[in-house]
Amino acid sequence: xxxxxxxxxxxxxxxxxAAKSAFEVKREFSQATTAMKNNALRLMAAAIGDRKNEIxxxxxxxxxxxxxxxxxxxxxxxxxxxxVSQMMNGILSVVELADPVGAISRLERRPSGIEVGRMRxxxxxxxxxxxxxxxxxxxxxxxxxxxxNVALLKxxxxxxxxxxxxxxxxxxxxxxxxLPASGIMSLDTTxxxxxxxxxxLNQYIDVxxxxxxxxxxxxxxxxxxxxxxxxxxGVCHVYLDDSAEIDKAIAIAINAKTQRYGTCNTMETLxxxxxxxxxxxxxxxxxFILREVELRGCSRTRExxxxxxxxxxxxxxxxxxxxxxSVKIVDNIDEAMAHIAxxxxxxxxxxxxxxxxxxxxxxxxxxxxxxIVNASTRFADGFxxxxxxxxxxSTSKFHAxxxxxxxxxxxxxxxxxxxxxxxx
Amino acid sequence: xxxxxxxxxxxxxxxxxAAKSAFEVKREFSQATTAMKNNALRLMAAAIGDRKNEIxxxxxxxxxxxxxxxxxxxxxxxxxxxxVSQMMNGILSVVELADPVGAISRLERRPSGIEVGRMRxxxxxxxxxxxxxxxxxxxxxxxxxxxxNVALLKxxxxxxxxxxxxxxxxxxxxxxxxLPASGIMSLDTTxxxxxxxxxxLNQYIDVxxxxxxxxxxxxxxxxxxxxxxxxxxGVCHVYLDDSAEIDKAIAIAINAKTQRYGTCNTMETLxxxxxxxxxxxxxxxxxFILREVELRGCSRTRExxxxxxxxxxxxxxxxxxxxxxSVKIVDNIDEAMAHIAxxxxxxxxxxxxxxxxxxxxxxxxxxxxxxIVNASTRFADGFxxxxxxxxxxSTSKFHAxxxxxxxxxxxxxxxxxxxxxxxx
Numbered sequence: 011x012x013x014x015x016x017x018x019x020x021x022x023x024x025x026x027x028a029a030k031s032a033f034e035v036k037r038e039f040s041q042a043t044t045a046m047k048n049n050a051l052r053l054m055a056a057a058i059g060d061r062k063n064e065i066x067x068x069x070x071x072x073x074x075x076x077x078x079x080x081x082x083x084x085x086x087x088x089x090x091x092x093x094v095s096q097m098m099n100g101i102l103s104v105v106e107l108a109d110p111v112g113a114i115s116r117l118e119r120r121p122s123g124i125e126v127g128r129m130r131x132x133x134x135x136x137x138x139x140x141x142x143x144x145x146x147x148x149x150x151x152x153x154x155x156x157x158x159n160v161a162l163l164k165x166x167x168x169x170x171x172x173x174x175x176x177x178x179x180x181x182x183x184x185x186x187x188x189l190p191a192s193g194i195m196s197l198d199t200t201x202x203x204x205x206x207x208x209x210x211l212n213q214y215i216d217v218x219x220x221x222x223x224x225x226x227x228x229x230x231x232x233x234x235x236x237x238x239x240x241x242x243x244g245v246c247h248v249y250l251d252d253s254a255e256i257d258k259a260i261a262i263a264i265n266a267k268t269q270r271y272g273t274c275n276t277m278e279t280l281x282x283x284x285x286x287x288x289x290x291x292x293x294x295x296x297x298f299i300l301r302e303v304e305l306r307g308c309s310r311t312r313e314x315x316x317x318x319x320x321x322x323x324x325x326x327x328x329x330x331x332x333x334x335x336s337v338k339i340v341d342n343i344d345e346a347m348a349h350i351a352x353x354x355x356x357x358x359x360x361x362x363x364x365x366x367x368x369x370x371x372x373x374x375x376x377x378x379x380x381x382i383v384n385a386s387t388r389f390a391d392g393f394x395x396x397x398x399x400x401x402x403x404s405t406s407k408f409h410a411x412x413x414x415x416x417x418x419x420x421x422x423x424x425x426x427x428x429x430x431x432x433x434x
Numbered sequence: 435x436x437x438x439x440x441x442x443x444x445x446x447x448x449x450x451x452a453a454k455s456a457f458e459v460k461r462e463f464s465q466a467t468t469a470m471k472n473n474a475l476r477l478m479a480a481a482i483g484d485r486k487n488e489i490x491x492x493x494x495x496x497x498x499x500x501x502x503x504x505x506x507x508x509x510x511x512x513x514x515x516x517x518v519s520q521m522m523n524g525i526l527s528v529v530e531l532a533d534p535v536g537a538i539s540r541l542e543r544r545p546s547g548i549e550v551g552r553m554r555x556x557x558x559x560x561x562x563x564x565x566x567x568x569x570x571x572x573x574x575x576x577x578x579x580x581x582x583n584v585a586l587l588k589x590x591x592x593x594x595x596x597x598x599x600x601x602x603x604x605x606x607x608x609x610x611x612x613l614p615a616s617g618i619m620s621l622d623t624t625x626x627x628x629x630x631x632x633x634x635l636n637q638y639i640d641v642x643x644x645x646x647x648x649x650x651x652x653x654x655x656x657x658x659x660x661x662x663x664x665x666x667x668g669v670c671h672v673y674l675d676d677s678a679e680i681d682k683a684i685a686i687a688i689n690a691k692t693q694r695y696g697t698c699n700t701m702e703t704l705x706x707x708x709x710x711x712x713x714x715x716x717x718x719x720x721x722f723i724l725r726e727v728e729l730r731g732c733s734r735t736r737e738x739x740x741x742x743x744x745x746x747x748x749x750x751x752x753x754x755x756x757x758x759x760s761v762k763i764v765d766n767i768d769e770a771m772a773h774i775a776x777x778x779x780x781x782x783x784x785x786x787x788x789x790x791x792x793x794x795x796x797x798x799x800x801x802x803x804x805x806i807v808n809a810s811t812r813f814a815d816g817f818x819x820x821x822x823x824x825x826x827x828s829t830s831k832f833h834a835x836x837x838x839x840x841x842x843x844x845x846x847x848x849x850x851x852x853x854x855x856x857x858x
Contacts, residue, residue: 120819232659235656373849383850383852386855388856395550427793
């Protein structure tokens with residue numbers, strides 16, 4: 011098969027017309043029954059299975075075109091048979107999730123006699139801008155469909171041909187199920203102006219989700235005319251309190267740092283009281299060194315091991331996404347929380363303690379999307395939290411914080427049922 | 435007493451330093467107990483009572499300075515003894531509201547053994563930009579304090595001196611209660627660049643609430659770098675179905691249009707099926723004419739009365755905020771809902787029907803912040819819905835839709851309680 015580059019001289023017009031196509035079928039998506047949506051998802055997964063070789067072929071073309079880009083990007087771009095199966099399973103797992111749409115909650119009779127409640131409804135149209143990973147095309151399509159939303163997708167240019175075929179599979183699944191294919195529109199252009207054009211379409215797009223590097227997220231934060239679900243840095247902390255049990259502390263700190271280095275919920279800074287450090291650091295720092303984690307510490311930390319190099323002010327702000335850890339000894343929980351408030355990114359923070367008072371204080375006062383007692387920061391994830399899937403992890407406080415699943419793609423409207431009441 | 439104009443050559447610096455002052459005391463506000471917050475509110479109300487004459491005096495200065503502005507604006511700007519009492523009562527009514535902060539919900543044990551729940555927490559800092567009404571200074575301060583948020587306020591320049599004194603009362607109440615006065619900062623400048631400066635401070639302000647005309651709201655929508663709670667037009671509809679009971683239909687339509695003309699939840703367009711119109715319009719249109727409501731109708735409506743003038747395409751989009759009503763006969767509920775989707779603003783729409791199927795269809799399919807069966811659109815209001823008070827009525831779908839009370843000024847963070855769990 012041949013893959014063609016789509017060049018559109020009028021990219022703004024192309025993006026606008028795609029948005030309009032999706033917009034026109036919003037009601038069909040928002041009113042679709044759970045059975046219809048699940049059927050579309052199963053047919054999407056089947057289409058991906060049927061066209062697996064075509065997807066892998068397109069992906070090889072993308073990889074061949076991408077010979078100058080960095081290895082980490084190539085790794086994200088590459089599809090394998092296993093990854094295609096995972097993509098299909100991901101879609102099928104969304105079938106299993108409860109449909110949030112239409113539930114009415116908190117229906118109450120008011121003094122006027124009217125009954126007032128809230129009905130959960132789709133946001134409308136989700137815009138998603140993402141980078142190399144082609145599987146995102148399938149993932150976010152599945153989440154949009156199940157939550158009753160239409161979507162406008164802009165995948166990375168590097169993955170253009172892979173995205174083309176996957177988007178065809180998504181639309182084929184919709185058509186076969188009787189839902190309009192144009193509800194999920196994937197922009198098939200490498201023109202960089204397409205992103206800018208999307209960000210101005212607040213008349214059509216209800217929320218924009220940037221899934222990519224810092225540059226993209228910052229651009230969306232400043233340019234978007236609609237609300238966004240923002241995923242910024244994950245500078246996550248683990249704090250070891252005086253009363254931390256040594257085995258739990260070591261297991262949690264090692265897991266939070268070394269289970270995976272490149273994820274946003276990985277610990278980047280370890281904090282400990284002097285008493286906790288005395289008991290725990292000799293063994294814990296040794297473990298990190300054995301695992302070839304570079305340690306950058308404050309002066310008090312450096313007294314525990316010669317392998318610890320001096321941390322700079324910059325280190326406390328840094329999301330390494332690498333086998334590097336900054337370590338600081340703090341006098342008490344207040345200093346730990348002040349450090350987290352100053353240097354953290356509001357993603358996920360954990361305390362290891364046996365004190366219920368301090369656990370409660372930490373839970374109440376730390377202003378991050380996930381606050382964790384005696385468990386690894388690596389749990390901060392839609393699957394671990396029971397959302398089944400996630401659109402992203404929000405570090406903003408508006409609308410949804412932390413892992414965003416189907417519920418985060420909906421909001422509540424008010425429903426009022428009366429019997430002729432008028433306002434006095 | 436003399437009122438001085440504050441002129442700041444460096445208005446951006448002034449706004450930034452005010453935002454920083456509030457930012458620094460965020461934790462004191464978010465962690466304040468309900469008793470402390472209620473005490474601050476009572477002391478605020480008392481300070482307003484004590485300084486009533488000073489407030490009225492400042493307001494007279496504002497009114498004197500404002501001799502060139504339009505009467506509707508003067509009406510909003512003016513404070514009377516009664517309005518000052520209402521301001522105090524408004525603050526005391528916030529004391530009675532339940533404190534949303536700190537509640538943990540949906541705590542569940544996950545397969546890994548961790549317990550995961552959601553804790554309701556303040557957003558952080560609320561920015562509010564408003565126009566003439568000085569009472570807003572007291573209202574929004576009370577809502578921010580009770581919801582555990584700090585706030586940065588920019589009132590209308592016309593109300594500068596009134597706002598100055600009211601803001602002093604707010605800060606006096608905070609100080610007397612032991613909470614830091616700098617948690618509520620009212621920008622005391624008439625420099626128009628202050629608004630632009632606020633809109634760039636997304637590092638400090640978590641949500642911005644514009645309370646004013648269309649120009650202000652549109653400016654915020656395009657310029658703000660942080661999320662906003664947007665209140666756009668209220669082009670509200672009442673639809674009379676075939677089965678509508680004549681008495682309910684007339685009572686609801688008259689109340690929705692004429693109870694108050696200038697409010698956003700006032701009906702602007704009446705829709706009816708031909709059968710409903712035949713039964714109901716002769717009496718209903720007569721009632722409107724008696725009340726001196728100008729009627730602008732489609733050709734079919736004009737057959738009912740010579741007093742109905744011809745509606746233009748523009749009329750269907752218009753929020754009159756005046757004794758004018760557009761009226762259209764539609765063939766059925768689908769045409770009614772298509773009209774609402776095309777011309778409406780997503781605020782509040784009502785159906786009058788005795789059919790449970792059509793009521794259900796209307797509730798499910800109309801995509802507005804309030805969808806109402808057999809009651810007046812005038813109920814779409816935070817007080818009538820039991821929120822006790824409102825920051826505004828949101829016509830966007832993100833975060834909060836419809837009346838925004840204390841809960842809309844909070845979000846949920848995730849809390850995780852483990853016993854040493856690590857991720858496999």
